[in-house]
Structures are given as C-alpha cells and as structure tokens.
Amino acid sequence: MATEHDTATGAQLDVDLYTREIFHDPYPTLERIRAAGPVVWNGLAGGWMVTGDAEIRKTLSNFKDFTLDGAPPQRLFGREAFIVIDNKPEHDALRNVWAPAFSRGAVQQLRPAILRIIDTMLAEFEERLRSGETVDAYTHFCRDIPAYVIAGMLGIPDSHRPDIVRWSDLMGAAVISPPAADGSLTPEWIAGEQAKAELAAFLIEQMQHRRRHPGDDLISHMVHAEPARTMSDDAIMKNCRQLLFAGNETTAKWLGHIMVVMDRHPDARRAVAADRSLITDANEEVMRFEPVVHRTHRRARGGDARIAGVHIPDGDLVIMLLGAGNRDPRRYERPQEFDIRRPAMGNLGFGFGMHSCLGVSLARVEAEIALSRLLDRIPGYRVAGEVGYQGLGLRGPTPLPVAL
Template identity: 45%
Template sequence: MQNNNNAPTTNIDLMSADLAADPWPQLHALRELGPLVWHEQHRRWLVTTDAAVRQVALDYTHFTVEGTVVEDLFGSDAFIAMDDRARHNALREVWADAFRPLALRDLREELGSLLGELMAPLLARLRDGETVDLSAALCRPLPTMVIARMMGVPRESLADVVRWSDAMAGGSTSFLDEAARQAAVDAREAAKASLAELLLQLMRERREHPAGDLISLMMHADIARELSEEQIVPNVRQLLFAGNETTAKWLDHIFLTYAQRPAVRREISADRALVVPANEEIMRWQGVVGTLPRRVRGAAVTIGGVTMAEGDDVTCLLAAANRDPARYARPDELDIHRERQPNLGFGAGLHNCLGAALARLEAELAVNALLDAVPDYSAEADYSYSSLPLRGPTPVTITAINS
C-alpha cells in the first residue's frame, strides 16, 4: 500500500485523548485537505466527506468489510463482517422483524418498567441532593438490560456482558501503536471467548427449549440448520455487543448535551415532540461510531481524483462526514430544528445498524423519563471521552437543580 497520487497526507493521531475531547478542528482540517487523505503511519486512506463516505459505504463491488478490523472484532461468520449479500440477508432477516418500529411498539411498556426500576434509586439520590453518575446508573445498564431481555440472557450475567463488551470495544481499532494494539487485541479476544462460552450454553438450551427470545429465533431458523454452533455464535455475540455498547454512549452524549445546554433542555422539556429530532441531531453533532473500515477489492478505484489500489485499507471518518458543510448548513452548530437530513450515525447501506429503531426508542423514553422527574439538572466537569472510533463521555455525573 502506498500513496502514488501525490494526494494529501497526514499522521494525525486518531486515538489521542486530545482529539477525543475535541475532534472537530482536526477533522475539519482533514476534510479541507480533500475527500481522501493518506495516513502515512498507518498506511491507509482516510475518507473525510459525506459524499465520499457514502460512495465507499454503498459500493459493495469495490469496497469490502472482509479482512478489516470489523472481521477481527466480530468474526468472519458474523453477518456484519460479510459481503455475501444472500448469506448476510438470510442471517439478518432472522431478527429483522423484531427490530422494526411496529414490533417495538409492544416493547414500550416493558421498557417503561425497566426505566422505572433503574430510575427509582437514581431519583431518590438526586432528591437527597446527591450527585449521581448517570452513565453507571442509567445509560450503561438500560440498553444492556433491554437487549439481554430480548435475547434471553439472564440478568445475573449482565455485569460480565458489560465488562466483556467494553474489552471488545477497546480492541476494535487499527490506530494504535504495536504494543498497545497487541494488549487491546489480547483483551478483546479473551472477552470474545468468554462471551461465546456464555452464549453457546444459552444457544444449546434454546435449541432444546425455545423461549420466544432472539436466541431461540436464531436456533430454530432455516439458516441455522446450515450452520455449526461455531458459525452461529459470532452472530449472536455481535447482536449482544452492538445492542448495548453504542446505545450507552449515545445516551451519555444526549444527557451531557442537555446538561450543558439548559435552553435546549427546557425547550424540549416544554415540547416533547422535539425529543426525537433533538436526539437525532446529537447523533449527528457528536456521534458514537466515528470510523468505518473498508478495504479496496477487485480493482483500483478512483474517488475525488485519487486512485486507491486493490488491497488498500480505507477508513471512513463518519465523524467528519457528519459535520460536512456540503451536506449540513452550519454543521458545527447543534440545531434541534434542523431540517431532517439523515446522518451516518447508524451507518449506511448493507451494514447499517439493525437495532437503530430500538436505540431511538430507548433514547426517546429515557430522555422523557428523566425530564419528567428532573426537568433541571447540571453536570459535573470531570468526564472524559473514549477514543474517536467508539466515542462517548464518561462519567456523566449530574445534580438536580431545585427551581
């Protein structure tokens, strides 16, 4: 892999704490260089603009997810890491109906019950004047409890699921030096193995005794008859991981943003029809998944006057694309009244997020529940951000404001 185009180059540290804290000036500078920028240290192309990112994400002929860190994280048998459209669709469709908005309407009451369970002790502490870590008390456990319940994972396993998911997330990037990368990969692989052991036990139980949950659906689907247990596990594991890790970080972004912008918080508190578009704007404006890896295959391909060779590694900078002025007016501003313009926060194309509608429902209900109980709150300034590939602030510690 090499840059033979005289294309712009960079050695930006995409894993630095400084960039995680405020990535926007550096991502703006990268985007100004052009739609494709060559990263000299990591020997890969960075894709910076909305149009170019969408071109890569939607071109399954010239760009593959196979052989990237996505495959390393989830395994080659996971549908999120395969380009075989027929096989991908057969696996994804096993669960697709359960995540469609119409199906999720029936989940609202159950979600409300889970929210009430989590918020009762949280609210008691806030009313006593305590400062509460909303990340630990609500943002992290809620999506984990929801996806675990949908899958039939026992509650006593949830602490392990969170710990293993965090370790997997930490090993999901190519932008580390060799020593740090190896340590992260070792932790990731150990977590994947532990999670697989738990899921394999549940899969065998559901094969004998189906329970109407998502694991049961997979174990009794037509496609499962063609697969070994070792091929099914990566698909079940990816669902459990994706259903808790990314939504938790989005909730952290949402609640921190509303703490830092009291005028916005009061506006949506007064008009709850604004909650959904406001949450969506935060997904664009801050985002969680900041990078999307691909690899050039089949032949060289040219984007924006830059030619990438077969086998070249490519990283789409979703975070940069979501603030592209060619798509969004005043992209660095948070505008909850912005004209609806779909962003890349949940991906695009074949591998877009299966659980996007569920994540949106969780965010909508969680925001409404907190605003009902604590319409005014402030956040402490002791948070920090995880790295750009999977970025979120923690801890989000809040104090109720007595008005």
C-alpha cells in the first residue's frame, strides 16, 4: 500500500492508468507525472512510475536490482520465453536461434514477399476507398500485414493465418484491459487465456510436424536447435508463441500510428511523398512521438535497488513509462513536436538493452514499404472520423476510419 512507502524520498501521485482519457491522449498525464518527480509512487497501480529516458534505460540494463521475474510480461509470455529471461547466457542461447533470420541482410531478402503481402492488402482497401467508402484502415490494411509476414517466416500455412490474427487480437485485448476492481478475472482476460491455449495447441502440432519434416522456417530452426534438446515442448511452444504475438501486434499498431500522424502533419506527408529517402527517419519519429508500448515493468530485488536516488523496496513493481521517456526534454529538443528531420538518436519504442525488439529490422522494412505504397496509390487518404485507443500496454489507433 502507498502508506507503507517513504514518500520523503519518492513522490506520490495516484493515477488511474486505465481511463479513456489517458488512452486517447496520454501525454498531459505523463507530463503531470514527470513534474511530480523522476520516480513517483502510484498507489492505484501499486508501483513506482519512471518517466525519464536515462532512468528507464538504466533500469532496463540493471538485472542485478531489477527483474522480470514476477512482472506482468512474464505472466503473458511464460517463464521460458526468452523475452522475459534475465539470465543472459540462457536468453542469448534462445534468441540467437532466430537472430540470423532477423538480421538486416536476411530481412532485405524478404522484401519481395513483404511487398506482395502489402500490395494484396492494399488492393481491396484502395478499391473500397475509391468507391466512396469510409474504411477501418487498421482492420483492413495495417492489421494483417505483419501477422502474415511472421506467419510465413514460421512456416504456418496460409489457411491458418486468419486464426493467428484472431488469437493475437484476443491476447492483446487481455493485455490492455483494466483489471477488475474485486480482483476477479475479466471477460477479456478469460478470452485471452483461451486464445493462448488454442494457439499453444496449434503450435505444438506445428512443432511435431517439423520434427518429422524439417524445413527452412523458424519453427523448424527452434525445434532442431541445440537449446531445444533440454527443453520441454511447452517451453519451445512459448518461445514460438511470443514471436507470433510480439512480432505482429506491435508492428500493426505502428503502421496505424504512421497513417494517423502523417495525416495530422500534412507538411511532413508531402515532404516524404516527394522524397522517399525521408521515410525511414519519418517512421522512426512516429515511433518516438507515438510509441506502441507505453509501459513496461520490472520488480525490484535484492534490497538495494535505487532509481534516481530513490530506494525501491524489494519486490516492488516498477512501471517504466516509455511514452514519457520518448518525450523527455533532457534528451530531445522540442519533444512535443513531430519533426521528421530531427537528428537521429535511438528512442525507447523498440525497447532497450538485452530485451530490445528482435524483429526491429523486419518491422522497419514492413513500415517503409507500407508507407511508400500508400503514398504511391492513395496519397490523398484522410482520417475521416474519431480514432479509437484502447490501452497503454499496446496502444494503437483502432478503429482507424479512413476515406479519400
């Protein structure tokens, strides 16, 4: 409880992180938290909120004093998934099974396949817009692109790709849904757990098939890799499941943000349309300005954990507000402005340190091709209604009504 914490060393500000207002526009609240101090106890959330870029990076790098063990991401992915493993040798052994497939060079080889998927999605979307419809761009364009790309890399048959989208969306809805006041399981959480179970059963079937019929796909790579010899099927499955979920939910929402931010900054859109060499910087600035993952978590351990001089008691939850870090005035000039010509410097949108995004190169290529093809074929698209935002853990514009 908040009364058990020494607020003489850390400020206290109770903030409900599950309101419609903060989902729609989190930045006024984030600035209010920043003004309260670098480390702020939130009794409603049961954790310490951190807003500064430097403090977030330092905390994410400090596995001695801060752990993912017992933190919310571990409940989502399972202890065996490398995305939540703190032990570096164990983490690296699993991550390195797939790292070559996500290198810049390997991803460049996927460009023709990615272009085909994007053009397929864009064809129907464009046709409906040109017929005069207002279309949800998230559902009918952004959503399926990364899901179909990562499913293809995993060797999942085309017929099952809609299932991948459905399972991922149910899991994502559980992540962003507010907890029940009485501690009971919410309908969103129950549906998300059911989706996790169905996806797990499907992946185990795929793994068993790859053992008998190995191919050049990511599931085959994992089941035949050295680490798998000492792992259970459940542990291997959880590593495959994390890739499917994290590898498509975040990118789909990033694509949605790109469409919205470009619509709201027409000068930037015209500049990018005229000079496609600006696309990479523009997309990175969208990720800084409107990150998908606004919060990530650790738990303090060992008794000596400190952030910005504030002692964090053993076992306490730390909530790192990445959206605030991405607008930290100590790191960025005019942080509240969208500027595609901002000097390049890494932001927190893809994580930081050992647990930074494995698929960042893939996501960047998908976003580059998607924005370029949009500007080729429907440069005059416009956001034609209220955009919805449902959470902070995975924040993206859905629905995203678009018209010509």
